[in-house]
Structures are given as C-alpha cells and as structure tokens.
Amino acid sequence: MRRVAVVGAGMTKFIHRALETPKELSWLAAKAALDSAEMKLDQVDCVVEGTAPDAFDGVHMNGEYLSDGCGAWKKPYLRCYVGGGTGVYALAQGWFHIASGLFDTALVVCEEKMSTCLPHPQAAFLTIFDNITEQPLKPNLLWIFALEMNRYMSVHGYSVEDIAKVSVKNKRNALGHPSAQLGAELTVKDVLASEIMAWPVHRLMVSPTSDGAAAVLLASEEVAKRVTNKPVWVQGVGWCLDSAYWTNRDLYYPDYVEKAAWMAYRMAGIREPRKEINLAEPYDPFAYKELHHLEGLQLAPKGQAPRLLADGVFDRDGDLPTCPSGGLLGVGNPIAAAGMMKLCELFWQLRGEAGPRQVPGRPRRGVAQAWGDLMQVGTVVVMGVN
Amino acid sequence: MKTPKNVETHVWRGGIPLESRYTAGLGGQIFFQALKERGELVGTRCAACKQVYVPARAFCERCFAELTEEVKVSPEGTLVSFTFSAYDRDANRLAEPVALALVKLDGATTTMLHRLLRVTSPEQVRIGARVKVVLKPKAKRTGSILDIEGFQLA
Amino acid sequence: MAGQPTNVRGTPVRSADLKKGRVFTTTYVPRIQYAWDTGQAIGRYLEELKNGRLIARRCNNCQRIMIPPRMFCERCFGPTHAWVVVKDTGTVNTFSLSYVSWDVRRLKKPEIPAVIEIDGASKGMGILHVLGNVSPKAVRIGMKVRAVWKPAQQRTGSITDIAYFEPIKGKAPAAKRTAKKPFKAKAKKSKSRKRR
Incomplete structure (x- = not known):
C-alpha cells in the first residue's frame, strides 16, 4: 500500500442556521481545503463525500445533490455513510483511493445542514430506532445517550459533576476556534445548573445542532512531497460496527471503538497508545462520550478517564490534550462535518498551525475518532508527522 | 417449526414525520430577489469557463471559482426538450396531461425545467422552437420558482 | 500567528429575516408511508404481545436466549433453534x-425510558421500554420490575401492548443509589490536581 498524506484542510463556520445551501457549504469548505494547499480543482483525481442521514439536509440522493459543491464535476465520486461515524470514516474512504494506487489525490468533503429539518432536527432521530419494536415507544435521541451515560456512571461510580468537566474544558478550548458555535468560559456549576434534558444529561452537556462543512485534501507521497514541506501522514485507519441489538449489550464500554482503534493502531505500528499518541480528538456529542471513547481508544484505563480529566491530563497543556479544537460541544455538531473538523484539527495541530489552540510540545502523532448509529460504530484515524 | 397464523401477512405501518425548509442560499438569493422584485431572470457568469449559470449559482462547478458577476438573461429562449406527462407524482392518471419544457434561455449556457403552457398535444410542439417565459404579476410573486408560470411558444 | 482555520465563512440566518421573507425558502413535507413486513421473528413477537406474553429465540450453538427474537444468530450466523x-x-x-x-417538546413530568433485562432470557438481554407507577426519584439501576399489560381487548400486537413496567414491591433493588442524589463519586481518589 502507498503512503497517503493530508496536504490541505478547510472548513466553514459552524452555525445554528445557515443561509448557504448544503452544496454551497460544501463548496466553501472544499475550496478552503484546496486553497490551503495552493491547489486547483483540476489537480483533484477523485472526490469522497460524507453526510449523515438524508433527513437532515432533506434531500434524497444527498450525495448526488452535493457532488458539484464537493468539486466532483465529471470526476470519480462516492458518498460514504456510517451514521455519526461518517466524518472520520470518510478520510479512510479517501485513503483507500490513494493507498491502492488508483489515484494520486482525493478531496474529502463532509457536510450537514441540520436546520433544514423541522420542527427540530431531533425528530429525524426517531427513525434510527427499530421501526417496530422501539419507535412505537416514541423514543428521542437523548434517551440512548442518557441510558448509556447512566450505565457508565453507575458501573464506575462517577457523578454528573465528574462528567460535566468535559463541557467546561471543551467549550473553553473552543474560544480559540474561529469556526466555533458555542465557545464559552463556564464552570461545572453552570453546567449542572443548566436544565435537565434527560437525566443525567443536562443541556450544557449536549452538543448543538449545526450547519457546516469541513474538508481535507489527500495526496500520494510523491504529490505530497511536491506540494508541501509539511505533509501530515495518515498512519492508520480503523472502523467497526457492533450489533444493532443495542439493548442486548452493556453500554458502559464501547467494544467497537476498541476494535476500531486497534485496527488503526496496528496499521500505525502503535503498541502502547497512551505513550505513543500526543493528542486526541475523541467524539464528544455528549460530555460523557469523550470519556467513554477515550477508554475505548485505550487512552485511559477502563473507568479512569474521569479521574484523568480531573487531574488535568486532558487539558490543552496537559499530558494528553483531548479535543483541543473545542470538540462538538464547543465548535458545534453538523454531524459528518464535525467528525471531519476533528481530522482538520489534527492536521493543524501536527503542523503547529493551530494558533491560540496549539498544544505545546510539538505533537508528533494524534488520533481522531467518531461514533454513530445505535451506540454502534467506531471510526478511527491516526495521523502523524512522519 | 410451526409458523403462527397471520405472521406472514403481519405488517407494521409507519412513516417518517419530517418537514424540510430549504434556504435558497447565496446563489438563490440573487436569482429570486431579481425574479420577485424586477421580474428578471438573473444568472452568474464564470468568464474562465465561459459559462452563464441560470438560475444564479454562488460558485462554478467546473473550476470552483466564486461567481460574483451577475448577468441578466433574456426572457426568451430555445426549447431543448419537452414531454407530456399523463400521470401525477402519486401515479394517478391526470384528466389533462401536463406539458414540461427544458429551455435554454438566450444568454444562458444551462437549461432549466418548467411547465410548457397553452399546448395540449405533442404535435403542437417541436424541439428547437422559440419560447418565452410567463411570469406571475408582481403582487403575487413571493421569491419562488413558481413566480414563473412557465414557458409558452413565442 | 492567528492560527488555522482562516477566513472561515458561513452566513447566519436570523428569525426576523425568515419571518419577513427576506430569506427565500421552500418547504417540503414528504408524503411517505411504509408498510414494513415484520418477518417471522418480530411477527411472532407481536402476536405474543397481543397474547400478553414475551417470547424469545434460542441459539443452541451460542447457548443464548435472545429478546427481541430473531431467526438467525448474529454471532454464529446460523439459524436460531427454538421459541x-x-x-x-x-x-x-x-x-x-x-x-x-x-419531537422536542418540554415535559413537566418526565418519561422514564429504561433498558430492562428480561427474566428467562440470557444475561444482558434487555429491551427498551418505559417505567411507570413509580416516583422518578425512586428509580434505581438493579430494580426488579414487571410488565403492566393493557387489557386484552385493547392489545393490538405492539410493543405498546405493555403500557409500562412497574417496580415489584417488596423486592429490594440491588443498589442504594437514587436518581435524586445520583451516584456519589467514590472514584475520586486522586486529590492532587498535578499536571503531568
């Protein structure tokens, strides 16, 4: 397999309700990624696009609709989809194209425009539950997160307060992100004082619904070395789905994230993730999710992530900075674009270009992860400077 | 294994209760503003690719450039293709077929779809015919593609 | 240096612009209705719900009794063997x-969704349902519950033929923690906030 590098990245602002159409958002992000590499559309060999369920953009065949906004005019083009895990998986899809030797460059674009969906984007999530045995109970998306969070806290003996610290950290980190929707300086008290959505989930522990897009440009080693002196290498990719029977599993631990992580780590030659990874962008649509995923990613022992968080290990200047971007909680959550935003963050951090968000100590390797479907899919990408 | 009665015919009925509100976007704002306020058809030009996109678009799909040059195109154009549809979208037979037109407006490099008005049979129409746009009166225009009633043979 | 990303774009739409028609929009309500075939396993599951009982499928290979029932085992990928x-x-x-x-309406009285591990099925085999006839403050993980069925003539062959699950009185829950004062942290052993 050939080595693949990220050579450009770009994104839109993440906002509650955008004027731009989904394809205009895609174009803004894709163009920004191309511009950052000082490359033109005719240098792009193929295009990969990622969006979550069609229900948000409200366009059936959303991939085809978005194609021109993604720069796919008369090019090989493919949409990929693994629920909320799409944003990180999309890069793996682009990686295949180049690692295989089929193409030398791939533009990977992720987009979501959730504000299209009325009365509230949440309503679209009803359809992810089993249509016959679960939907008649009128579930909402908060249920499964709350059920999982309760299980996680209960098994390991943590309080809502322990979890709330994730919101404080990520929303603070987001203050340094030009695209951020919800950067804020908050205290644990503020988070706990916000209204209870579905106990134990409070409003400030939930990422917002957002409109936005993000993109990266991938290149083969030969092209990468020609177009930039700071390529960031894709060292490993991994993904895994667990059973759709989510009520038959113990939700306290994401096995599927562990499997996906080891797939990516093996490819990257990583044996001791905690020692060999300098920063992480775990998926944080809800506050506890970051901790849950850090354990799945083998970056904290089972049940220990909240303690490491309290010790400051995951702060921007801590030993293992997590979500230095501000994460979904701070930057926003246009589903597939949010996962791609995490990959953009690794790119900027590893190149030392993250400005006020830059983690100290010249990080050499980072991991990004997304999650989705019915507590089901883990998608993982490892990137590094060599 | 004995299959219980009625299982094979057992179905669960449901829907996907959603509503979508689409913004016209950066390009759409230009097009619909001109249509609603001035009754004009406005596109955007990409000089490099020699394209005039109608309705107006924010970017060129060919070179990815941002399109800022607005171009008012003619209300008249050429029929590129047409059809008479005898069924509605729920597959019900219509009392009268609906005629549809693909039109390239003079000055545009793209075609657009709309109704073909005041014709009742394919014999009355030929590809290559000249057509002109029929607009709703200004008071009834809202900034929608339906501000255009359709095209009629010129 | 300001840091990446630079020149981020995106135009927020204000509610007033929408109300006054300054932002052009189109709305669409899909008229899509489905009739999903329930299949052998879930068809029988619904039939039995109508009869007032829960039914599972056993995989002899994996020694698992699974609910909701399924005609094939996702682990060994063979057919399941018995009801x-x-x-x-x-x-x-x-x-x-x-x-x-x-649909994101605020509720004064909370709904209590729960995953309930069903007695008689393999350990960990739960279903999604709601709890009722219980104070929200009294709900605990580990609590024993039972189905409260709708009257037979109101049952239609639906998961909602069970109105809700309620606590079995006299059965003490496994854990002492309550929803009101949830899960007092016992894991806070590290007092120091040292940065490594």
Missing part, C-alpha cells in the same frame, strides 16, 4: 428521566 416463552419481569439495566419528548 422460548420468557417472563414478563426483569431488572432495570439502565434508565433516564427524560424531560423532552421525541
């Missing part, structure tokens, strides 16, 4: 107090 009538009682595996409805 097993299980109990309509179980244990709360996890729960939430939801103050938000599925």
Whole structure:
C-alpha cells in the first residue's frame, strides 16, 4: 500500500442556521481545503463525500445533490455513510483511493445542514430506532445517550459533576476556534445548573445542532512531497460496527471503538497508545462520550478517564490534550462535518498551525475518532508527522 | 417449526414525520430577489469557463471559482426538450396531461425545467422552437420558482 | 500567528429575516408511508404481545436466549433453534428521566425510558421500554420490575401492548443509589490536581 498524506484542510463556520445551501457549504469548505494547499480543482483525481442521514439536509440522493459543491464535476465520486461515524470514516474512504494506487489525490468533503429539518432536527432521530419494536415507544435521541451515560456512571461510580468537566474544558478550548458555535468560559456549576434534558444529561452537556462543512485534501507521497514541506501522514485507519441489538449489550464500554482503534493502531505500528499518541480528538456529542471513547481508544484505563480529566491530563497543556479544537460541544455538531473538523484539527495541530489552540510540545502523532448509529460504530484515524 | 397464523401477512405501518425548509442560499438569493422584485431572470457568469449559470449559482462547478458577476438573461429562449406527462407524482392518471419544457434561455449556457403552457398535444410542439417565459404579476410573486408560470411558444 | 482555520465563512440566518421573507425558502413535507413486513421473528413477537406474553429465540450453538427474537444468530450466523416463552419481569439495566419528548417538546413530568433485562432470557438481554407507577426519584439501576399489560381487548400486537413496567414491591433493588442524589463519586481518589 502507498503512503497517503493530508496536504490541505478547510472548513466553514459552524452555525445554528445557515443561509448557504448544503452544496454551497460544501463548496466553501472544499475550496478552503484546496486553497490551503495552493491547489486547483483540476489537480483533484477523485472526490469522497460524507453526510449523515438524508433527513437532515432533506434531500434524497444527498450525495448526488452535493457532488458539484464537493468539486466532483465529471470526476470519480462516492458518498460514504456510517451514521455519526461518517466524518472520520470518510478520510479512510479517501485513503483507500490513494493507498491502492488508483489515484494520486482525493478531496474529502463532509457536510450537514441540520436546520433544514423541522420542527427540530431531533425528530429525524426517531427513525434510527427499530421501526417496530422501539419507535412505537416514541423514543428521542437523548434517551440512548442518557441510558448509556447512566450505565457508565453507575458501573464506575462517577457523578454528573465528574462528567460535566468535559463541557467546561471543551467549550473553553473552543474560544480559540474561529469556526466555533458555542465557545464559552463556564464552570461545572453552570453546567449542572443548566436544565435537565434527560437525566443525567443536562443541556450544557449536549452538543448543538449545526450547519457546516469541513474538508481535507489527500495526496500520494510523491504529490505530497511536491506540494508541501509539511505533509501530515495518515498512519492508520480503523472502523467497526457492533450489533444493532443495542439493548442486548452493556453500554458502559464501547467494544467497537476498541476494535476500531486497534485496527488503526496496528496499521500505525502503535503498541502502547497512551505513550505513543500526543493528542486526541475523541467524539464528544455528549460530555460523557469523550470519556467513554477515550477508554475505548485505550487512552485511559477502563473507568479512569474521569479521574484523568480531573487531574488535568486532558487539558490543552496537559499530558494528553483531548479535543483541543473545542470538540462538538464547543465548535458545534453538523454531524459528518464535525467528525471531519476533528481530522482538520489534527492536521493543524501536527503542523503547529493551530494558533491560540496549539498544544505545546510539538505533537508528533494524534488520533481522531467518531461514533454513530445505535451506540454502534467506531471510526478511527491516526495521523502523524512522519 | 410451526409458523403462527397471520405472521406472514403481519405488517407494521409507519412513516417518517419530517418537514424540510430549504434556504435558497447565496446563489438563490440573487436569482429570486431579481425574479420577485424586477421580474428578471438573473444568472452568474464564470468568464474562465465561459459559462452563464441560470438560475444564479454562488460558485462554478467546473473550476470552483466564486461567481460574483451577475448577468441578466433574456426572457426568451430555445426549447431543448419537452414531454407530456399523463400521470401525477402519486401515479394517478391526470384528466389533462401536463406539458414540461427544458429551455435554454438566450444568454444562458444551462437549461432549466418548467411547465410548457397553452399546448395540449405533442404535435403542437417541436424541439428547437422559440419560447418565452410567463411570469406571475408582481403582487403575487413571493421569491419562488413558481413566480414563473412557465414557458409558452413565442 | 492567528492560527488555522482562516477566513472561515458561513452566513447566519436570523428569525426576523425568515419571518419577513427576506430569506427565500421552500418547504417540503414528504408524503411517505411504509408498510414494513415484520418477518417471522418480530411477527411472532407481536402476536405474543397481543397474547400478553414475551417470547424469545434460542441459539443452541451460542447457548443464548435472545429478546427481541430473531431467526438467525448474529454471532454464529446460523439459524436460531427454538421459541422460548420468557417472563414478563426483569431488572432495570439502565434508565433516564427524560424531560423532552421525541419531537422536542418540554415535559413537566418526565418519561422514564429504561433498558430492562428480561427474566428467562440470557444475561444482558434487555429491551427498551418505559417505567411507570413509580416516583422518578425512586428509580434505581438493579430494580426488579414487571410488565403492566393493557387489557386484552385493547392489545393490538405492539410493543405498546405493555403500557409500562412497574417496580415489584417488596423486592429490594440491588443498589442504594437514587436518581435524586445520583451516584456519589467514590472514584475520586486522586486529590492532587498535578499536571503531568
């Protein structure tokens, strides 16, 4: 397999309700990624696009609709989809194209425009539950997160307060992100004082619904070395789905994230993730999710992530900075674009270009992860400077 | 294994209760503003690719450039293709077929779809015919593609 | 240096612009209705719900009794082997107090969704349902519950033929923690906030 590098990245602002159409958002992000590499559309060999369920953009065949906004005019083009895990998986899809030797460059674009969906984007999530045995109970998306969070806290003996610290950290980190929707300086008290959505989930522990897009440009080693002196290498990719029977599993631990992580780590030659990874962008649509995923990613022992968080290990200047971007909680959550935003963050951090968000100590390797479907899919990408 | 009665015919009925509100976007704002306020058809030009996109678009799909040059195109154009549809979208037979037109407006490099008005049979129409746009009166225009009633043979 | 990303774009739409028609929009309500075939396993599951009982499927290969029932085992990928009538009682595996409805209306009185591990099925085999006839403050993980069935003539062959699950009185829950004062942290052993 050939080595693949990220050579450009770009994104839109993440906002509650955008004027731009989904394809205009895609174009803004894709163009920004191309511009950052000082490359033109005719240098792009193929295009990969990622969006979550069609229900948000409200366009059936959303991939085809978005194609021109993604720069796919008369090019090989493919949409990929693994629920909320799409944003990180999309890069793996682009990686295949180049690692295989089929193409030398791939533009990977992720987009979501959730504000299209009325009365509230949440309503679209009803359809992810089993249509016959679960939907008649009128579930909402908060249920499964709350059920999982309760299980996680209960098994390991943590309080809502322990979890709330994730919101404080990520929303603070987001203050340094030009695209951020919800950067804020908050205290644990503020988070706990916000209204209870579905106990134990409070409003400030939930990422917002957002409109936005993000993109990266991938290149083969030969092209990468020609177009930039700071390529960031894709060292490993991994993904895994667990059973759709989510009520038959113990939700306290994401096995599927562990499997996906080891797939990516093996490819990257990583044996001791905690020692060999300098920063992480775990998926944080809800506050506890970051901790849950850090354990799945083998970056904290089972049940220990909240303690490491309290010790400051995951702060921007801590030993293992997590979500230095501000994460979904701070930057926003246009589903597939949010996962791609995490990959953009690794790119900027590893190149030392993250400005006020830059983690100290010249990080050499980072991991990004997304999650989705019915507590089901883990998608993982490892990137590094060599 | 004995299959219980009625299982094979057992179905669960449901829907996907959603509503979508689409913004016209950066390009759409230009097009619909001109249509609603001035009754004009406005596109955007990409000089490099020699394209005039109608309705107006924010970017060129060919070179990815941002399109800022607005171009008012003619209300008249050429029929590129047409059809008479005898069924509605729920597959019900219509009392009268609906005629549809693909039109390239003079000055545009793209075609657009709309109704073909005041014709009742394919014999009355030929590809290559000249057509002109029929607009709703200004008071009834809202900034929608339906501000255009359709095209009629010129 | 300012840091990446630079020149981020995106135009927020204000509510007033929408109301006054300054932003052009189109709305669409899809008229899509489905008739999903329930299949052998879930068809029987619904039939038995109408009869007032819960039914599972056994995989002899994996020694698992699975609910909801399925005709093939996702682990060994072989067919499952037998129907097993299980109990309509179980244990709360996890729960939430939801103050938000599925379409994001605020609820004064919370719904209590729960994953309930069903007695008679293999360990860990739960189903999603709601709890009722219980104060939200009294709900606990590990609580024993039983199905409260709708009257036979109101049952239609739906998961909602069970109105809700309620606590079995006299059965002490496994854990002492309550929803009001949830899960006092016992894991806070590290007092120092040293940075490594």
